[in-house]
Amino acid sequence: MKYSRLILANLFRKKVRLILTVGSFAIALVLFTFLAVVKSAFSRGEEIAGADRLIVVSRIGLMQVLPVSHADKIAAIPGVKAVTHNHWFGGVYQDEKNFFPQFVIDPENQRKVMTELVVPDDQWNNFLKDRQGAIAGKRTAERFHWKIGDRIPIKTTLYGGNSGEFNLDGIYHSEKPGGDESQFWLQWKYFDENVPAVLKSTAGWYVVKLNSPDDAVRVAKAIDEKFGNSSFETKTETESAFAAYFAKQFGNIELLIITIGSVVFFTLLLVTGNTMAISVRERTSELAVLKAIGFSGRAVLFFVLAESIVIAMAGGFLGLTLAYLAIPVIGLALTGLLPPLILSKSLLTLGIGFALLVGAASGLLPGIGAMRMRVVNALRRA
Amino acid sequence: MPIPLIYNVRSVKARWTSTIVALVGIAGTVGVFVAMLSLARGFRATLVTSGSADNALITRAGATSEMTSGVSIDAVKIIQDAPGIARGSEGPLLTPEAVLMAPIPLRSTGTDANVELRGVAPNVLTIRKNIRIVEGRMFRHGLNEIVVGKNAKATYSGLTVGNTIALGSARWQVVGVFDAGGSAFDSEVWGDAHLLNGAYNRPDTFSQSVTVHLTSPAALQQLKDTLTTDPRLNVDVTREIDYYSKQSTRMTQLITILGGFVAAIMAIGAVFGALNTMYSAVAERGREIATMRAVGFNPGSVVLSFLFEALLISFVGGVLGCLAVLPLNGLTTSTINFQTFSNLAFAFKITFDLLWMGVVFALIMGVLGGMPPAIRAASRPVASALREL
Numbered sequence: 001m002k003y004s005r006l007i008l009a010n011l012f013r014k015k016v017r018l019i020l021t022v023g024s025f026a027i028a029l030v031l032f033t034f035l036a037v038v039k040s041a042f043s044r045g046e047e048i049a050g051a052d053r054l055i056v057v058s059r060i061g062l063m064q065v066l067p068v069s070h071a072d073k074i075a076a077i078p079g080v081k082a083v084t085h086n087h088w089f090g091g092v093y094q095d096e097k098n099f100f101p102q103f104v105i106d107p108e109n110q111r112k113v114m115t116e117l118v119v120p121d122d123q124w125n126n127f128l129k130d131r132q133g134a135i136a137g138k139r140t141a142e143r144f145h146w147k148i149g150d151r152i153p154i155k156t157t158l159y160g161g162n163s164g165e166f167n168l169d170g171i172y173h174s175e176k177p178g179g180d181e182s183q184f185w186l187q188w189k190y191f192d193e194n195v196p197a198v199l200k201s202t203a204g205w206y207v208v209k210l211n212s213p214d215d216a217v218r219v220a221k222a223i224d225e226k227f228g229n230s231s232f233e234t235k236t237e238t239e240s241a242f243a244a245y246f247a248k249q250f251g252n253i254e255l256l257i258i259t260i261g262s263v264v265f266f267t268l269l270l271v272t273g274n275t276m277a278i279s280v281r282e283r284t285s286e287l288a289v290l291k292a293i294g295f296s297g298r299a300v301l302f303f304v305l306a307e308s309i310v311i312a313m314a315g316g317f318l319g320l321t322l323a324y325l326a327i328p329v330i331g332l333a334l335t336g337l338l339p340p341l342i343l344s345k346s347l348l349t350l351g352i353g354f355a356l357l358v359g360a361a362s363g364l365l366p367g368i369g370a371m372r373m374r375v376v377n378a379l380r381r382a
Numbered sequence: 383m384p385i386p387l388i389y390n391v392r393s394v395k396a397r398w399t400s401t402i403v404a405l406v407g408i409a410g411t412v413g414v415f416v417a418m419l420s421l422a423r424g425f426r427a428t429l430v431t432s433g434s435a436d437n438a439l440i441t442r443a444g445a446t447s448e449m450t451s452g453v454s455i456d457a458v459k460i461i462q463d464a465p466g467i468a469r470g471s472e473g474p475l476l477t478p479e480a481v482l483m484a485p486i487p488l489r490s491t492g493t494d495a496n497v498e499l500r501g502v503a504p505n506v507l508t509i510r511k512n513i514r515i516v517e518g519r520m521f522r523h524g525l526n527e528i529v530v531g532k533n534a535k536a537t538y539s540g541l542t543v544g545n546t547i548a549l550g551s552a553r554w555q556v557v558g559v560f561d562a563g564g565s566a567f568d569s570e571v572w573g574d575a576h577l578l579n580g581a582y583n584r585p586d587t588f589s590q591s592v593t594v595h596l597t598s599p600a601a602l603q604q605l606k607d608t609l610t611t612d613p614r615l616n617v618d619v620t621r622e623i624d625y626y627s628k629q630s631t632r633m634t635q636l637i638t639i640l641g642g643f644v645a646a647i648m649a650i651g652a653v654f655g656a657l658n659t660m661y662s663a664v665a666e667r668g669r670e671i672a673t674m675r676a677v678g679f680n681p682g683s684v685v686l687s688f689l690f691e692a693l694l695i696s697f698v699g700g701v702l703g704c705l706a707v708l709p710l711n712g713l714t715t716s717t718i719n720f721q722t723f724s725n726l727a728f729a730f731k732i733t734f735d736l737l738w739m740g741v742v743f744a745l746i747m748g749v750l751g752g753m754p755p756a757i758r759a760a761s762r763p764v765a766s767a768l769r770e771l
Contacts, residue, residue, distance in 0.1 A: 016657075016661055017658065017661065017662070020654045020657055020658045020661070021658070023650075023654050024651055024654045024655065024658075027647055027648075027650055027651035027654065028651065030647055031644065031647050031648065031651075034643065034644070034647070035644070038640060060484065060549070060550045060551070060581075060582060061482060061483045061484050061485065061496075061499075061550070061582065062483055062485070062496060063449065063482065063483050064482075064582060064583070090446070090449070090450050092444075092446055096446055096628075096631075097631075099632070155444050156444070156450075157442045157443075157444050157445045157450050157451060157452070158450075196452075198584075198585055198588075231551070231583060232583075235485075245493065245494065245495075256417075256421065256715070257640060257641075257644070260413075260414050260417060260418075260644070261644060263410070267406055267407065267410045270403075270406070271403050271406065271407055271651075271655050274399075274403055275403070275658055278399075278400070278662075330639070330643055333639050334636065334639055334640075336632075337632060337635060337636045337639070338636065
């Protein structure tokens with residue numbers, strides 16, 4: 001590019017202003033990425049939910065148990081591929097701050113239904129043989145530096161005494177990006193032997209895998225009809241609807257963060273845009289001189305646009321790099337409070353696109369002004 | 383000798399466009415800072431005011447919330463004779479409670495959210511003394527009647543006095559609304575403990591927790607010592623206020639980390655804005671500053687003068703930011719309570735000290751944004767600055 005030296009010279013004429021403008025852009029981008037990442041974490045459950053899975057809970061409330069005998073009846077419904085049942089364990093590892101979800105699982109069917117959560121076969125076989133066995137998600141195992149073979153004490157009020165100790169037999173990971181790798185799985189049989197009579201032979205909820213996602217509505221209805229008017233009525237929803245139910249209860253907080261964030265983001269962009277406009281206006285006479293010595297109006301527009309886009313892109317790249325470095329750190333601080341924060345490629349692209357758009361927009365107005373100005377007037381003003 | 387302050391006020395007015403840009407940056411940052419803190423405080427205050435110092439909550443030892451706790455009816459019989467529990471005309475002031483959850487549609491979206499159902503003893507209002515019936519009446523013992531908290535009434539559809547709703551396997555008539563002073567109880571629905579247990583297939587020999595009214599706040603230790611050393615019992619005794627403040631920690635932590643990070647990024651942005659404004663102010667007034675130095679003002683006065691200008695802008699920005707979020711005070715919103723999985727309504731709580739912190743935050747940004755340009759202004763050689771232009 002034969003004009004690149006001119007553009008660069010203009011960029012660096014006020015170094016402090018250049019640094020501050022690029023910095024402001026970077027800040028706006030960090031904020032944008034952070035908010036987008038947090039927002040996606042809030043709705044993660046819905047995004048990763050399997051379209052071919054249903055969740056069956058008690059009609060009268062989430063914390064109500066269902067008889068474990070429902071499993072066979074559900075499996076008999078046409079269109080159902082596999083059924084597994086879970087319980088919420090709700091124990092405490094060392095301190096309440098160390099929260100992670102603990103599920104009592106049905107080892108026979110867990111892997112048939114939760115196909116994306118993968119455990120190596122040898123680890124899984126050890127787990128099957130071990131009544132006090134446990135499988136931890138990769139994220140939780142890393143968080144507490146657990147190794148296979150460790151004994152994990154979990155305080156619980158469910159097992160007569162106050163504590164249960166479990167052997168870590170395996171670590172699962174999710175084949176689906178963004179999947180939940182924080183769960184801790186326990187054996188249902190051991191649970192069933194130790195809980196008080198009220199909880200014997202029960203399941204907290206069922207997860208149903210379908211032959212085809214198209215069957216979801218029909219099978220859900222068939223399940224609820226099967227148990228209608230029994231003493232344990234059910235409520236069946238798709239996994240994503242079930243996840244949405246939790247996400248919606250967060251509702252207002254999420255909306256609040258997003259609203260406040262967006263307002264601030266646009267304010268920052270306005271501020272940066274304004275700064276660029278000022279820097280162009282200050283040079284009106286120079287641009288007039290360029291036109292006077294023969295550059296076309298379009299060339300002048302190009303100089304101004306190129307300058308603002310370069311600033312925006314520099315700020316954009318810097319901001320995304322900072323976000324890329326900062327988000328894992330802040331994600332660590334939020335462990336146990338929110339699903340992992342993931343900075344996706346599409347988000348990065350969107351961020352760059354945003355920077356480009358704002359850079360072009362903030363350069364366009366003063367640039368068009370410069371293109372249209374009459375040389376005589378502009379020179380006379382200076 | 384200091385430079386007269388009116389000089390700065392006038393120069394701020396003369397460059398109003400760039401002043402406004404800096405003002406908006408600082409006001410926005412302070413606004414978000416105050417709003418986030420007030421959100422965290424409101425959530426906390428709602429849970430903390432739920433407990434009172436002269437009540438104690440008895441749960442199964444090791445339980446982290448009422449949801450994972452259970453106290454048998456035999457244990458309740460032992461507990462009620464323990465010392466430290468206040469007595470009314472009908473015996474000890476004690477309510478064994480059942481805590482359940484029911485999906486009820488939200489008014490706003492029509493989708494279900496979890497409401498906390500609390501089965502209580504008929505004398506509960508003599509134990510939780512800060513709760514009053516504001517509409518209708520209290521439910522009657524042995525009837526399928528419920529009373530609802532004022533936030534529950536506002537948040538969920540169908541919870542109006544006179545209406546009948548299905549909960550568990552039974553139907554219940556709403557007979558009253560109670561006001562719990564903005565605490566977590568305001569998001570709950572209360573009914574007869576025995577009937578609620580029945581409707582949810584729960585054995586009537588267990589309750590989730592027992593709340594007792596103490597003879598005095600100091601009686602807690604005595605009660606605790608008696609119950610925790612009794613070999614027939616396996617319970618924890620917590621002051622009600624401590625139980626509820628502990629419940630608020632996770633959500634408060636989430637809001638504080640998210641809000642703190644956003645406010646920190648914005649603060650950097652606002653300092654950049656202030657720096658930009660002040661640097662261009664210094665650059666534009668090179669000759670002015672040099673003239674002032676030439677007529678005898680020393681560099682210290684120049685630094686002070688520019689610092690004052692930055693502080694003026696940031697102070698106004700801070701006050702504007704506070705004013706902008708002030709209408710949020712008292713606004714009710716709701717979110718999930720991590721410990722119970724139920725929905726909890728709470729209000730933004732903007733207190734005077736929060737506003738004060740907001741303004742101080744603005745002034746700090748002003749110093750950071752104003753100091754480097756002020757020093758540059760003072761350190762330029764007089765002669766060369768005067769020769770400019």
